[in-house]
Amino acid sequence: MRQIRILARVVIETFLGIKRSGWSNWLVISILAIALTIFGSVLQLTMSLKNLVNLWGSQMVISAFLNDNYEPRQVARDVSQYREVRLVEVITKDVAWEDMKKSLNVASITNPLPNTLHVTVNRADQVEALAPKLKLLPAIEAVRYPMMVVKRINEFRHFVEIAGVVVTGALTAATLTVIGNTIHLVIQARQKEIEILSLMGVGHFYIKCPFVLQGAFYGAIAATLAMLVLLTMHLYVIQPYLQQELASLSPILPQHWGYNIAQTFSVMMLLGVAVGAGGGAWTSGRYIKI
Amino acid sequence: MIRLQHVSKSYGGRPALKDINLHVALGEFAFLVGPSGAGKSTMMRLLYREEVPSSGSVFIGGVNLNRLSPRQIPLLRRRLGIIFQDYKLLTRQTAFDNVAYILRALGVDEKDVKKRVTSALNVVNLEEKANAFPDELSGGEQQRVGIARAIVNGPPVLLADEPTGNLDPATSLEIVQLLARISERGTTVLISTHDNTIVNAMRRRVISLRQGELFSDVDSGVYDVELSSASV
Numbered sequence: 001m002r003q004i005r006i007l008a009r010v011v012i013e014t015f016l017g018i019k020r021s022g023w024s025n026w027l028v029i030s031i032l033a034i035a036l037t038i039f040g041s042v043l044q045l046t047m048s049l050k051n052l053v054n055l056w057g058s059q060m061v062i063s064a065f066l067n068d069n070y071e072p073r074q075v076a077r078d079v080s081q082y083r084e085v086r087l088v089e090v091i092t093k094d095v096a097w098e099d100m101k102k103s104l105n106v107a108s109i110t111n112p113l114p115n116t117l118h119v120t121v122n123r124a125d126q127v128e129a130l131a132p133k134l135k136l137l138p139a140i141e142a143v144r145y146p147m148m149v150v151k152r153i154n155e156f157r158h159f160v161e162i163a164g165v166v167v168t169g170a171l172t173a174a175t176l177t178v179i180g181n182t183i184h185l186v187i188q189a190r191q192k193e194i195e196i197l198s199l200m201g202v203g204h205f206y207i208k209c210p211f212v213l214q215g216a217f218y219g220a221i222a223a224t225l226a227m228l229v230l231l232t233m234h235l236y237v238i239q240p241y242l243q244q245e246l247a248s249l250s251p252i253l254p255q256h257w258g259y260n261i262a263q264t265f266s267v268m269m270l271l272g273v274a275v276g277a278g279g280g281a282w283t284s285g286r287y288i289k290i
Numbered sequence: 291m292i293r294l295q296h297v298s299k300s301y302g303g304r305p306a307l308k309d310i311n312l313h314v315a316l317g318e319f320a321f322l323v324g325p326s327g328a329g330k331s332t333m334m335r336l337l338y339r340e341e342v343p344s345s346g347s348v349f350i351g352g353v354n355l356n357r358l359s360p361r362q363i364p365l366l367r368r369r370l371g372i373i374f375q376d377y378k379l380l381t382r383q384t385a386f387d388n389v390a391y392i393l394r395a396l397g398v399d400e401k402d403v404k405k406r407v408t409s410a411l412n413v414v415n416l417e418e419k420a421n422a423f424p425d426e427l428s429g430g431e432q433q434r435v436g437i438a439r440a441i442v443n444g445p446p447v448l449l450a451d452e453p454t455g456n457l458d459p460a461t462s463l464e465i466v467q468l469l470a471r472i473s474e475r476g477t478t479v480l481i482s483t484h485d486n487t488i489v490n491a492m493r494r495r496v497i498s499l500r501q502g503e504l505f506s507d508v509d510s511g512v513y514d515v516e517l518s519s520a521s522v
Contacts, residue, residue, distance in 0.1 A: 002397035009394055196378045199338065200439070201367030202395040204360075 006206065013210040017186050018217060024182045025218070031178050032222035032272060033229070035171030040230045040268045042164030047264065049157040060124060062131055062145040064117040068093075070139035072115040079119060079134065084126040089118040114141065125154065172275055179218060179279030183211050187287045194288055208284040215280025216273045223272030227265050234261065291316045291447060291478040292337065297346035299332050306332040308502045310346070314480055314495075316446070319473040321489045322482040323513045324499035330482040333499070334451045337480070338372055339363050350447060368396070371440030371477075373469075375452035377432045379424040385411070385435045386420040389442050396443075410438040414468060430461035434468070441472060448472065450481040454488060462488050470494070489513040 018025060064079070066072055076088045097111040119134065121127055128151075131143045187194065197207055292314040299307040307329045314320050322330050335341045336348050339355050348355045350366065358366060379388050389407045398406070411417045414434035424432055433453060440448055450469060454462035466481065466488045473479040483489060489496060489512060496511035497504070 001399070005399065006395070006397040009397075192378070193380055196380065197391070197395065198364075199340075199367060199372050199378070200392045200395075201364045201370075201443075202392060203364045206395050 010206060010209045010213065013206075014213040014217065017190070017210050017214050020189060021182060021186055021214075024185065028175075028178050028182045028218050029222045029225065031171075032175045032218055032275065033225040035168065035175050035275075036223050036226035036268050036272050037229045038171060039164065039168040039271065040226055040264055041233075042160060042168065043264050043267060044230065044234075044261075046157060046161050046164065049153060049160065052153065060121065060127060060146060062119040062121070062127060062134065062143055064119055064134050064140045065142045065144075066115040066117065066139055067141050068114065070115075072117065075137070075139040076117055078137070078139070079117060082130060082133065084121050084123075084130045085119055086122045087120040089120075091116040091118060172271075175275055176279045176282070179215055179276060180283045183214060183280055183283040184287055186214070187211065187284065208281075208288055211284035211288075212277050212280040215276035215278070215283075217276065218279075219272035219274065219276025220269065222276070223265075223269040226268055226272070230264070230268075231261070291318070291351060292480065293349040294333075294336075295347045295349070297333075297336065297343045297348060299329075299336065299341065299344050305502050307336075307343070307499075310504050312497065312504065312507070314478055316478055317473065317476045318495065319470055319479045320481070320495040320497055321492070321513070322480055322497050322499065323484060323486075323489055324505070325484060327501075328499040329502040330484075330499055331451060332502075334449055334480075334482050337449055338370055339366055368392075368443055369445050369447065371437075371443070371445040371448040373433070373436050373440050373448065373450035373453045375455035377424070377429075377436045377456075379432055379435055379439075381424050384421050384423055385416060385427065385431075385438075388424070388435055389439045392439065392443055406442055407438075410442040413441060413472065414438045428461075429457050430464065433457060433461075433465055437465070437468060437472075441477070446477060448477050448479045450479070452483055453481060454483060454485055459487055463491055466492060486513040 066075055072090045072092060076090045079085060080088045093111055093113045093115045096113045096116060100113065117140075119130070121130055127145055131145055134140050134143050194207055292312070294310050294312040297307055297310040297312075298305065310329075310333070322333065324330050332341070336343055336355070337350065339348075339358060342356055351369065353366065355366065380391065383391065386407055389410055390403050393403045393406060394400075408417060408420075411420055414437050416431060416434050416438065419427060419431060422431075424435070427435065433456075436453075448469065453469070454465055457465065462485060469479050469481060470492065493510045493512070495507075495509050496513055498506040498508075498511075498513070
């Protein structure tokens, strides 16, 4: 009970501190909200690209051409043992030759085609890893796969990730500075009170914790605002654009890009609260000497 | 209750206290006197562990303050009541809330807080001003709130650093007599002051400092400002 009463007092002190901070609360929350909106956008874009690559990649097939000396179904069973492999389809040389004759009207010559396996992977980024492994099998003479599309998208995703980390890092540093300055102002305004509390024997936790909670409060409010901005953009800008402007591309675009809003919001909330509380803890540790 | 053993303190090579040996027993009432710069405030700061001695040891209730970790300092201060010249009251809080603050911060339940604060305000005869804010009180009343705050947690030691420095002579005497009454209940009281009127009126133990040294230590003494010393 005693601990609960102390916690309740700490919460009361936190809200008194927020009330005393006045307009500077909104300055901190605005800057943190901007940083989190950018972070959330980058995260969302990265996740969407990743999902896009995976959706395309999961439909992507590695063609493995077999030596004539091997039995294709046995090779297919061996290949299906790889953990990256989702599906293996056997196209025998006879079936392939019949298809070719039908479509190209070729002359009656001996079937020159090899037995072929169509190997489907679980994820797009596994294509480049699996193809060389298959090439090493004695039964497989050559492999082919549409590498460039996946590679380019992965490169772009990688660029977005790095740019996102740099921009978010810079904004987080700026936010920490603003949180630090705001809480420093509150500490200065309460300097006499803190000195009195310290001399009366009030513990470090009771004196410093309200500043940590104040920072966490800024983070939570900023994350909520950033979420609202992203949700609005998603519902009223991005989705209508995809549906209307890119309608002509819809046959080749995946139907579900896998927007994982809840996951993005959770990460934004965690980051916001962590940055806010971290800023509060750092500032109170630096400026409150008990 | 309070013991100093060969305590010296210097600031940047300038000595503020030199080889002080002192013992104040449980329930004793004593004045710490001396002119400005004699080392009274330095000694007080050592006693509530605001500072540590350059050499020697300070004990309160048998605890060596030199060995306290930062986390233990609040525990020490809860066993001390500290009274300041400038009262150090929270201006946005009423007299009652100022006295109650420490109890609430320690998680004491509100019913007990009310009982103990009312009792402390009764001791300083200020129960009728419980809802007044500090700027609605006179200097003497503000200091009595400071004393109520210092005693509310029932500390065995009261340290008063120039408690009458901002008060008129009559009020000063009232405050010191109040502290003497509190001492009669078993609390050790040490008052630092350079006000010879109140010291001479009380005729209690007088510990005199001069230029950082223990100049004299006399029971039932007086404070002769001219000599900056105490004599029987």
